[in-house]
Amino acid sequence: MEYSITLPASQQPMTIRDLLEKEWLVPRKVRHFLRIRKNVLLNNELAMFHQEVHAGDTLTLRLEETDYTYQEIHLGNKKNIHPLFEDEHIILVNKPAGVKTHPNQPDETETLLNDLAAYLAEKNQRGYVVHRLDKETSGVILFAKNPLVLPILGRLLEQKAIYRRYQAVVWGKLNNDTTIHKKMGRDRHDRRKRVIDERKGKTAITHVEVHAVHQKTSEIYCVLDTGRTHQIRVHLASVGHPIVGDPLYQTKNGPRLLLHAYEMFLVHPFTKEQMHIVATPGLWE
Template sequence: MDYKIKVENSGERIDKYLAKNLELSRSTIKKLIDENEVFVNGQAVKSSYKVSIDDLIVFTYIEEKINLVPKKMDLDIIYEDEDILVVNKSKNTIVHPASNDQDDTLVNGLIYKYPELKTLDPIRPGIVHRLDKDTSGALVVAKNKDAYEKLVDQFTKRQVIRKYYAIVHGRLENKIEINKKIGRNEKDRIKMAVNEKNGKEAISLVAPVKVFGDYTLVEVELKTGRTHQIRVHMASINHPVVGDLVYGRENKFAIKTQLLHAYCLEFSHPKTGEQIKITTDLPDDFKDFIKRIEDEENIKPR
């Protein structure tokens, strides 16, 4: 999808322009711009960018208007009140549709159970942040407009604490901070990469939890929220996430889905201001992988 700026739109902020033309909220547009889904004349821009005559805007994320279809599905709701809910998203579940041929995403299940969410956003109803398809874990959903705007504001201002578990290749025995800019891979626009020239600030705090065999269970706290941040950062220090087929390498048991889990969310309740902390257990696929490696290590000849 692309747009060429006309005279009457010159000088308008790009987030306002896209919100008007895409029928999405400005906060949603800002998130997409921050995630490098919007390009002007081939370059990623900030939300404050003011468009000029003949600017060519390419919007890569939504290729068509999506008609959301409610679908009954099992949702693992781990917290809920009248304003928000937190769902423990399962692995292999897409958060929201990217085309009209998808009707089994988390959003389809949410609008079946909560039809009122459709009034918040025609494509991402109630969705404040995303997790990759193969990343499991805690995801907060807003149930009304006020909660949505306040939660988006917290994420934008980096006031939400987000911690993940990941199993990575190699033995990592000390805490580290990874501070490397992330942007689109200049050779493959589908992928992200460390890009110090054109990328955006990305900071991950990594702490080892358990070292076993030639692998490490780590906790990663995100200080920023770039697309594929943990996967790109860990690969950049030669400790890619196990099962990551895009940025990783083959693993001992040929696991083909990344061992990455959003286990902790901490934020201020959008209505009461109370600090909410949600944690989830280590997933079974993590436990199984650790056990298999440890069992193998124990039977090695000494």
């Protein structure tokens, strides 16, 4: 595997060692192999780790298949993949409702990751899970296309540098914007569910912006400060406004869970481009 990355105009001068370790989060073992195998090129010339890089330089890393582990999965249907953005490092996909993000068992074949594997196989590339969406949730989801970029994306998520905005339709009239700050934990009686647990739960914060109010429902946007499982669904149900069609947290009938990951903002890990990706159509126009 060979990756050539041209450093953006915002790149500060630093050694190759610091770039690999502190900015790109290349694992220590992989950095060791790159150094002893002499598998780092700077502007197409063999480079040493103490050399300095600058904006506009091109750094090439030659990685071996054995440097990173990869769990093989069955190939799904590539026609189910609808890319919103793609380059050699990342791909953002519009996930349909009713599809799991990734398999939980080795023999599963009908998840989004299975379909992505089939889509990328023709390009001799692989997909790596960065985050997930509930099976019932639709919208934009981000995958890494190589193990080099995966830890950087993980850190961006931890630092809340990847901003996601959801659309939801809830039961009842929710007239005012609000922030729901309630701790969450597992439901002891149903392993599929999560509950509000202020004593033992983990911090969960959801910001709600009202878009429109109708006779029986409200259209809202949600932004998360934390990423707990089922967070939006549990928080909204806890304030008396469950999401329409939620099979776990309300009892009324609905066509599907009306929750959609509408847009994502992020800075590209290598190009430093400010990206805004929208998954259309949304729940409303």
